[in-house]
Amino acid sequence: MSCESTIIEATTKKTAISVSGLGKCYQLYDKPIHRMVQSLIGSRWRLYREFWALRGIDFEVRHGETLGIIGRNGAGKSTLLQLIAGTLKATEGKVATNGRIAALLELGSGFNPDFTGRQNVYLNASILGLARAEIDARIGDILAYADIGDFVDQPIRNYSTGMVMRLAFAVVAHVDADILIVDEALAVGDAFFMQKCMRFLRDFRKRGTMLFVSHDGGAVTSLCDRAIWLEHGRIQRIGDARMVMEAYMEASLIERQGGVGTRGDAKVRLQPEKKERRINLRQELIDRSVLRNDMLVFPFRPDVEGFGEHKARVTHVAFCDGAGQPVAVVLAGEQVTLEIELVAEHDIDNVIVGFYIKDRLGQLLLGDNTVLSDEGDFGVSAGESFRARFCFEMPRLSAADYFITVGVAEGTQEHHVIQHWLHEALRFTAMGGGYATGLVGVPMHDVSLERVADEL
Known part of the structure; x- marks a missing residue:
């Protein structure tokens, strides 16, 4: 309790954050009046209970590294980020940082609800270290x-939570931070802005240091080292993001199962000789049950964000049935055709057309x-x-x-x-599908x- 918390500049260029x-200890009182009495009597008697939200935390984050922080609600994740960001004073220990920090903590933190969005941009950007002239330019x-x-x-008191998140993220994306701290802030954004945020975070990983808190295991393993x-x-536990997430998920499953869950070495049997495929009723049973997995396809958006030299461009994207007609609903397990229509603006000796399907976090699922x-080149004329x-x-x-990303x-x-690349050319929403395991079933x-x- 007597140890002072300090936030100092790290002495080594290789370390961005050293903890x-x-x-962090909080004093819990049974009655509000006890807090006032405690301030009067000093340390002679103690009318509170100690609650350590964090204790004994030691780690380092190297420059250019992305560190994920996981744990159930109340584990201390947000407290740790606030201590590193300097918005909360520690009870003991120290934090050393090297570089400008930009943090997305509690939704709306750093904003004044009575200020306009424009005024809050100036307020928040100045808190993050930009001068007035720099803010004017950006x-x-x-x-x-x-x-x-x-x-x-x-x-901003009139804003929705998604609008507040958009404004806060926009500021953070333009302050040239060396260290970015993100605390579950993206959970309230709409799907298209989420894609924009994930592209920024993936790009930021290449040049900066990031601390990322999320309950989404896919996001942690995708973004974090x-x-x-x-x-x-x-x-x-601390270590490789995938291994830590697997250990966390395993512990959560064991707890939900009442503590039963031990690993054992399974005996591996050779697979029997492959038999002729039988008639499969499984898919039909699934399609007639609550496990049915429909995909609602939204119309093509030609105005979505994209880039390229535009010697050729994408004009339309759609899922089609066997007759080549666009469909608004597709079903998991059925044969589908993704059709991409294009037009050449200039002569091109050889074109390549491709696509990716990605989830809301920007993780590539297939393509x-x-x-x-x-055989040979496929040339097109203007x-x-x-x-x-x-x-x-x-x-x-x-x-x-x-989302489906397409490109030529x-x-x-x-x-x-690249001649034309559309990040979210097509959007579809999967419904049901409770039987799907992993990213793709x-x-x-x-x-x-x-x-x-049994073999003898």
Whole structure:
């Protein structure tokens, strides 16, 4: 309790954040009057109970590293970020940082609800270290990034939570931070702005240091190099993000199952000789149950964010049925065709058309291109229209929003130049699909369970 907390500049250029012996204790009183009495009697008697939100926290974060922080509610994640950001004073230990810190902590922190969005941009950016002249030079880009329209000149008390998050993230994205702290702030954003945020975070990883708190395991393993698992204010495990997340999920499952869950070495049997495929009723049973996995497809958006040299451009994207007609609903397990229509603005010796399906966090789930579709080059002339078709079985997907990125390039697989790339050309929403496991559920043609005689 007597140890002072300090936030100092790290002495080594290789370390962005150094945390040593960090702890935060709160005094809990049974009655409000006890707090006043305690201030009068000093330390002669103690009318409170100590609650250590964090204690004994030690770790370092290197420059350019992304560290995830996971744990259940109340584990101390937000407290740790506030201590590192300097918005909360520690009870013991110290934090050393090297570089400008920008933090997205509690929604709306750093904003005055009575100020307009524009005024709050100046307020928040100045708190994060920008001079007035620097803010003046960037205000246009910040407001364009937030994209909240005329609400920018209205008090933010009139904003939705998503609009507040847009404005806060837009400021953070334009302050040239060396260290970025994100505390579950993206959970309230709409799907399209979430994609924009995830692209920024992935780009920021290449040049800065990031602390990322999330309950989304996919986001942590996708974005983070390492992770810390906090439990009851102490570090339970620290290491590779995937391994820490797996340990955390395993512990959570064991707890939900009443503490039953031990690992054992399973005996591996050789698979029997492959039999002729039987008639599969499984998919039909799934499609007639609550496990049915429908995908609602939204119309193509030609105005979505994109880039390229535009010698060719994408004009339309759609899922089509067997007759080539666009469909608004597709079903997991059925054969679908993704059709991409394009037009050439200039002569191109060889075009490559491709697509990705990605989730709301920007993680790539699957994709392909036309490199292996034909022998030789596929050239197009100026003004010529052409299309690419990709036929595949629609995978099972957990209920969420998904996006299809499409692109056309000139050149070869190894050396090409993007001509038109649309980040979220098509959006679809998966519904149901409670049976899907992992990021993508592969539709099974046959699943069987049979008894085999023990080998002598």
